[in-house]
Amino acid sequence: MDEATGILAAKQLQGKPLSYNNIADADAAVACVRAFSQPACVIVKHANPCGVAVAKTITQAFSRAFQADSLSAFGGVVALNQPCTEETAAAITHVFTEVVIAPAYSTEALKQLATKPNLRVLEADVFAFKTFYEYKSVEGGFLIQEKDTRILTKENLNIVTTKEPTPSEMEGMLFAWQVLKHIKSNAILLTKENTTVGVGAGQVSRVDAVDIAVRKAGDNIKGSLLASDAFFPFRDSIDRIADTGIRAVIQPGGSIKDNEVIAACNEHGIAMVFTGIRCFKH
Numbered sequence: 001m002d003e004a005t006g007i008l009a010a011k012q013l014q015g016k017p018l019s020y021n022n023i024a025d026a027d028a029a030v031a032c033v034r035a036f037s038q039p040a041c042v043i044v045k046h047a048n049p050c051g052v053a054v055a056k057t058i059t060q061a062f063s064r065a066f067q068a069d070s071l072s073a074f075g076g077v078v079a080l081n082q083p084c085t086e087e088t089a090a091a092i093t094h095v096f097t098e099v100v101i102a103p104a105y106s107t108e109a110l111k112q113l114a115t116k117p118n119l120r121v122l123e124a125d126v127f128a129f130k131t132f133y134e135y136k137s138v139e140g141g142f143l144i145q146e147k148d149t150r151i152l153t154k155e156n157l158n159i160v161t162t163k164e165p166t167p168s169e170m171e172g173m174l175f176a177w178q179v180l181k182h183i184k185s186n187a188i189l190l191t192k193e194n195t196t197v198g199v200g201a202g203q204v205s206r207v208d209a210v211d212i213a214v215r216k217a218g219d220n221i222k223g224s225l226l227a228s229d230a231f232f233p234f235r236d237s238i239d240r241i242a243d244t245g246i247r248a249v250i251q252p253g254g255s256i257k258d259n260e261v262i263a264a265c266n267e268h269g270i271a272m273v274f275t276g277i278r279c280f281k282h
Contacts, residue, residue: 006030006131007124010101014113015120021046022077022099022120029079030101032182034126035151036081041065045076048202052179053195058082062091064195069216070095072199077101081126084109093119101126136282148181148279157250157273160262165248165271169225173250173273176227181279187229188213188237190221190246197224206230210237214244221245229279231255238264246270252278 007027012018018026029044036054041061043051050072053064058080066073077099078092084100086108092100093116100113101122113121136143154170165173176191183189183201188209190198198217200209206228217224222245231254232238238249238261249265253274265272 007101007122009128010122010124013105013110013121013123014117015099016118018099018120025077026079026099026101026122028182029077030124030126031147032179033079033081035178039082040080042079043068043073043076044079045072048183048199049179049196050076050199051196054175055194059085059088059091062088066091066095068196069199079126084113086112089113103127148281150277152177152275156275156277158253158276159271159273160253160258161265161270161272163266163269163271165273169248169271170273172225173227173248176225177250177275177279180227180229181281183229183279183281185229185280185282187279187281189227190214190217190224191227192220192224197221206232207237207240210240214241223247225250227251229281231258231278232261233257235260235264238268238270241270242268248272250275252276254278 025044028047029042032049033040033042038054039058039061040054042049043065051065051068053061055061055064075096075098078097080102083104084102085106089109089112093112099120103125132147133144134147152174175194176189180189186203186206186209188200190213197220198213200213203209224246226246226249228251231252233255248271250273
């Protein structure tokens with residue numbers, strides 16, 4: 001048998017046995033958190049990121065990811081891309097968490113986590129996950145496709161509106177895109193200061209995904225950035241965010257009604273860029 005890789009190679013340090021959903025959610029969390037070189041935290045609930053943040057320290061990253069949607073984070077899976085410190089562990093133990101996974105733990109951190117004996121604590125090199133294909137079972141067989149490992153840069157972004165995004169907004173949209181491709185389609189993501197503030201995931205209507213993300217963001221929506229995993233087929237989603245304070249939009253483009261969507265952004269004073277590619281996770 002081949003040597004175990006990915007989440008199956010993780011060492012469990014404490015807690016109850018991993019369930020089917022624990023393994024799936026931990027895999028999804030690691031797939032997202034490993035995309036960032038700065039201290040980052042990803043909290044996954046039912047296979048979708050509900051809180052993601054990049055910060056100066058891993059404790060700050062966890063705190064911001066949790067506060068992004070503390071309601072959804074309850075009973076979630078936490079992935080860290082930096083060693084878990086005593087301070088970080090203490091913060092984690094203050095909320096109900098199913099699984100925490102990190103590349104290492106300090107002795108003091110493990111003592112903190114041990115106060116929650118049912119918490120599943122996994123140790124794994126999150127940057128060593130090198131599988132390039134993903135699989136999906138169907139009746140009588142399975143599908144295989146390459147993972148979306150593309151990293152966008154500013155050069156990939158095509159500004160299509162009269163209003164141009166600021167350099168910091170461009171950076172923020174690149175962060176949003178890195179998270180967006182791990183959210184099930186139809187997906188709308190709102191971010192602010194390298195932190196998610198509203199996630200609309202797995203909706204059959206893109207307008208519904210917008211509505212959910214806006215509602216989740218609440219008062220944090222002002223000054224946020226919106227990312228859409230596929231093009232807007234109509235201008236209705238843009239009209240929906242007209243008075244919310246969203247400053248810029250990143251989306252693939254490619255709709256036959258792109259001009260109408262661009263016009264809507266121009267009317268509402270919202271900057272927009274096209275990526276030319278879509279995520280569209282299924």
